[in-house]
Amino acid sequence: MSVDVDAPPLVGRADLVAMVRAVLLDDVAPGNTAAVFLTGESGVGKTRLLGEIGDRLSSAGALVLAGSCLDIGDASPLHPLRQALRRLDADLAAPTAASVRALLAVFAEDATGPDGAGGLLERVSRGLSVIAGGRPVVLVLDDLQWVDRTTRQLLLYLLAGLGDLQLSVLAAVRSEYLQNAHPLRRVLTELRRLRSVRVVDLDPLDRAGTEQLAAAVVGRPLALNAADRLWRRSGGNPFVVEELSRDLRNGRDGFSDTLRDVFLARVDALPQPARRVVHAVAAGVEPVEHWLLARVLGLPEPKLLDAVRAAVSHRLLVGSDDGYQLRHRLVAEVLEQELLPVERAVLHRRYAEALTSAPGELHQARLAHHWRLAGEPERALPAAVAAAQEAERLYGYAEAHRHWSVAVELAQGLPGVNLSDLLGHAAEAAYHCGEYARALALLEELASVDSELPTCELHIRRARYLAAAGRSALAEAEYQYALDAADCTPRQRATAVARLAELLLHLGRYADAGERAREALALAEQVDGAITEVVLASMALGFSQAYREDPDEGLAVLRRALATAERAGRPEDVALAYLHLAELLTGPLNILEEGVVVARRGAERVAELGLGRSYETRLLAIATNGLFRVGQWAEAEKVVAAALRHRPSGADAVELLLARCRLSVGYGDVEAADRDLDAVATMLAGGGARHVIPLLTLRAALAIWQGRHDVARHAVQRGLTETRSDDLVILAVLVWHGLRAEAEAHASRTVAVDDNAVRRLREIADRVAGKSERVTRPVRDVVDGYLMLCAAEVSRLDGADPDLWARVAAEWDICNHPYPAAYSRLRQAEALLARRRRPAAAGHLLRQAYRTAQSLGAVPLTDEIRTLAGRAQLPLEERPADAAPLVEHNSEELAELTAREREVLAAVAEGLTNKEIGQRLFISERTIGVHVSHIFDKLRVRTRVQASDIFLRNHRSEGLGFETR
Known part of the structure; x- marks a missing residue:
């Protein structure tokens, strides 16, 4: 048997393989028979499954006879069995091979002899029994839709239990061939009623299986857009997925000649009316309703129904209450190349005319699509505009952006069309659906097309788009340009100032934001209907007040701004109000x-x-x-x-x-x-600082855990010199990481402590402390917590103070921040042990910190706690002195796992790999590895098998409620 070195793994069929093996081998009593028939469309993976299951059964001790039926009617009686026996003859030792040849000789005898066909079947049954030698026999038949009459009779004879051997049958059938009066169709219908027979309709792969198979073929996970397109084109058919994936791997984005020939052959096999149906659905917007298909084709109802049935039977079309659609969108791509341009245009014109003449509401998006492809842009444009406006009314901004973009494309070259108006709508829709780069590009195109566009309005829109794209400095400059513009109206001035206040708030410049907010509110009072401006300015003012003056009053202002936004109903205002309220809290x-x-x-x-x-x-x-x-x-x-x-x-x-x-x-x-x-x-x-400072803080934190203290120092210094912010919290966090990096450098002695950096950080901490006196109490409490961390880190440079670390831990307990509280307890224990004081207290602190770090899944912190406890020989598990050694793992140990770790462990118990678990839980494979390592530590095991055994035993015996999917 040849081996396909490029064969991808079998995906999404593990449960089916196990079920078939059990039915054909494990659950069959001696002397009984069983059968599994796999039906499905071409390419769904039947042949691959036959080979996989056959190998499993052979390894389990069964005699597997595998053959394929040929598409030549009754010209070759018992061909698949002859083929299987010839293959067996080539592989067997002499004694058994003689029995095989004797059975092959039976086929050469005249079946019309004195015993007739029944005698032939009986002799074949006896011959198979001799060859089996007491082993179970599994007859594996591919392409059973072409089975010859004699083989069909043999199957029925053996499955009826008329032979004298334990026989199982595994066969695959292409479902598109089982039409009308096909004899196998009636046979399968009867066999479904037998308890010993399973007829399994093999479905295509689901979305996850499709992506897994494609990744195996390509050699890497597909980008999201590529995965989306592959899923739409393939419909989950494994053969199509593999072919398209090989094209992607080889740098081709089309489809192979093999695929085109396969689909064209299936279409060509249809009767002529059914072919017309498939062509029409391929040109339509799916699903295509029955009434619409009837108008496009103009066929009489009985003829149309027969044609649709044929297309469905050949597995090219799928019907539902909503209409008809192709089983694989790739068929539409293949057929599009087969039609002449004029033929395609005629089909689209028929669709457009049918939709136009239909009573009731017009389907504007579809109408625009068909008029455009019919080559009539002047008739498509009004429909595209109407579709975009309808999408905006329903808050479908992504769809609106697509329709406005189509309208812009259609308007090119058409006389009398206001292109600048279309570009403006398209840019705004792109902004609302998160396509910020596209919004900026459309705005620049608008500016080049419309020389009379108001300068102030252009700057305001560009500033909004730049801010959303994260380019805050440029956005701030654009707002200033708008305010300086000669054509800036009072309404535009109020808008620019209100949006500038919102931007400054986003940048953490709360004092400036408050000043601009007050200015915007004063300007809005002079303009009728300036609700958006009032909402934006109120949010900036409320946030600034809550931070710097009065938290209760500031919160009240923000809540009123949210209520005002909800009453007005403008989506962006509502969104911003929720955003700033949640952010403040x-x-x-x-x-x-x-x-x-x-x-x-x-x-x-x-x-x-x-x-x-x-x-x-x-x-x-x-x-x-x-x-x-x-x-x-x-x-x-x-x-x-x-x-x-x-x-x-x-x-x-x-x-x-x-x-x-x-x-x-x-x-x-x-x-x-x-x-x-x-x-x-x-x-x-x-x-701005709102993003840059957290970015550099995280870089420093990561570098500290890696022992790269000089890298952490550099990140902190950048954060202190390159940005400006009134947000004392993020500044205090950054300073803490800077001092922590110096303290770690001192402790590890890998990098010399930078005394200048320490002095500067302490000065900035003092300035932050001074400024915190001018902010509200809740803000000051959080800032004080980080400043206490700063002071405690400084103490590590010349002998850590355990009492100071104790106060820090208590402060973070009050703030309900478990991570810095656990970190502080680690440092408190470290300080106690360094001073050789109260080892029992240090052990208690380490256990507290360990439990918290374990529950969070904080692996680096857990490791550091474990290292310190190991050096001090302090146990991290509290157990009674007279407790027996732990030999059994109980539910209490499983209860130590976090919710995410329980999900991961449940998936491990299913036998999933880290990659498969990551795909299920939408997190990276490496993060899954971290979780698995953490689970091993908590359960005190070394292998996935041991961890799975603990999970399954507790799951069965104590009903812990873990759900495996």
């Missing part, structure tokens, strides 16, 4: 639980308003940060994974990647953290 005011609730509620609301890719992403990033701070890391991981499915861009992507990076740094997933930080740095051209 989870950030400066440290009201974490409420902030997370507001962020998630806001995410749901803005998703309803069509802003899922932009503002929903940002709100989920805020929720992730809040969950991180309160120690719900597993839940934070789920939230960030859900947000990433929107494929955000610009500042939205920056917010989300920074949130995910915090988790990766905490987990110790260096590769994932580095990747996210590099991506953020690439996107942050012209970014």
Whole structure:
């Protein structure tokens, strides 16, 4: 048997292989028979499954006879069995080979002899029994739709139990051939009723299986766009997936001649009316309703129904209540090349005319599509504009952007069309759906087309798009250009100032934001209907007040701004109001639980308003940060994974990647953290302190855990010199990381302590402390917590103070931040042990910190705690002195796992690889490896088998409620 060296792994069929093996071998009593018939469309993987299952059965001791039926009718009786026996003859030793040849000789005898066909079947049955020698026999038949009459009779004879051997049958049938009066169709219908027979309809792969197979062929995971296109084109058919994936691997984006020939042959096999149906559906916008197909083709109803049935039977078409669609979109691409341009245009014209003449509401998007492809842009343009406006009314900004872009394309060269108006709408729709680079490009095209465009308006729009793209410095300059423009009206001035206040708030310049907000509110009072300006300015003012003056009053202003935005109903205003309210609660005011609730509620609301890719992403990033701070890391991981499915861009992507990076740094997933930080740095051209300082802080944190203290020092110095911010919290965090890097350098003696850096950091910490006297109490409490960390890190340079670390831990307990509290307890224990004081107290602190770090999944912190405990010979597990050695793992040990670790362990118990678990849980393979390592540590095991055994035993015996999917 030849081996395909390029054969990809079998994907998505593990359960089916196990089931078939059990039916054909394990569950068959001696003297009984069993059969499994696999039906499915061509290319769905039947032949591959036959080979895989046959190998498994042969390895289990069965005699496997494999053959294929030929498409030559009854010209070759018992051909598949003869073929299988000839293959067996070539592989067997002499005694058994003689029995095989004797049975082959039986086939040469005249079946019309005195015993007739029945006698032949009986002799074949006896011959198979001799060859089997007491082993179970499995007859594997491919392409059973072409089975000859004699083989069909033999199968029925043996499955009826008329022979004298234990026989199982495994066969594959191409379902598109089982039409009308095909004899096998009736046979399978009867066999379905037998308890010993399974007829399995083999479905195509699901989306995850398709991507897994494609990745195996290409050699790497596909980009999201490529995966989307592959899924649409292939429909999950494994053969099509493999062919398209090989083309991708070899640098071709089309499809192979093999695929084209396969699909054309299937279409050519249809009756002529059915061929017309498939061509028409391929040209339509799926699903194509029955009434629409009837008008396009003009066939009488009975004839149309027969044609549709034929196309469905040949597995080219799928019918549902909504209409008809192709089983594989690739068929449309193949057929498009087979039609003449005039033929395609005629089909699209018929569609457009049928849609126009239909009573009721017009399908504007489809109408625009068909008129455009019919070559009539002047008739397509009004429909495209109407479709875009309809999408905007329903908050479908992504669809609106697509329709406006089509309208722009159609308008090129048409006389009397206002192209600048179309470009303006397209740019705004692109902005709302998160396509910020596209929005900026369309705006520049608009500026080049319309020389009379108001300068102030152009600057305001460019500033909005730049801010959303994360290019804050350029956005701030554009707002100033707008205010300086000679044509700036009072309304535009109010708009520019209000949006500038919102931008300054985003940059962390709260004092400037408050001043601009007051100015904007004063300007808005002079303009009728300036609701958006009032909402934006109120948010900036409320946030500034809550941070610098009165938290209660500031929160009240923000809540009123949200209520005003909801009443007005403008989506972007509602989104911004939720964004800043959630950010204030989870950030400066440290009201974490409420902030997370507001962020998630806001995410749901803005998703309803069509802003899922932009503002929903940002709100989920805020929720992730809040969950991180309160120690719900597993839940934070789920939230960030859900947000990433929107494929955000610009500042939205920056917010989300920074949130995910915090988790990766905490987990110790260096590769994932580095990747996210590099991506953020690439996107942050012209970014402000709000993003740059957290980016550099995370770089420092990652470098500290890696022992690269000079790299951490450099990152902190950059953050202190290259940015400006009023946000004392992020400044205090940055300074803490700088002093922590120096303290770690002192402890490890790998890098000399930079005394100048220490002096400068202490000076900045003092300035932050002075400025914190002028902010509200909640903000000051959080800032004080980080300043206490700074002071405690300084104490490590000349003899750490355990009492100081004790006060730091208590402060973070009050703030409900478990991670810095656990870190502080580690340092307190370290200081006690360094002074050779109270080892029992140090052990207690280490155990407290260890439990917290374990529950979070904070691997680097856990490792450092374990290292210190090991050096001091302090146990991290509290057990009674007279306790027996642990020999059994119980539910309490499983209860130590975090929620995410339980999910990972459940998947490990299913036998999934790290890569498969990562695909299921939407996190990186490396992060899964970190979780698995952590699970091994907690369960005190070394292998996946041992961990799975613990999980399954507890799952069965104690019903712990873990769910395996």
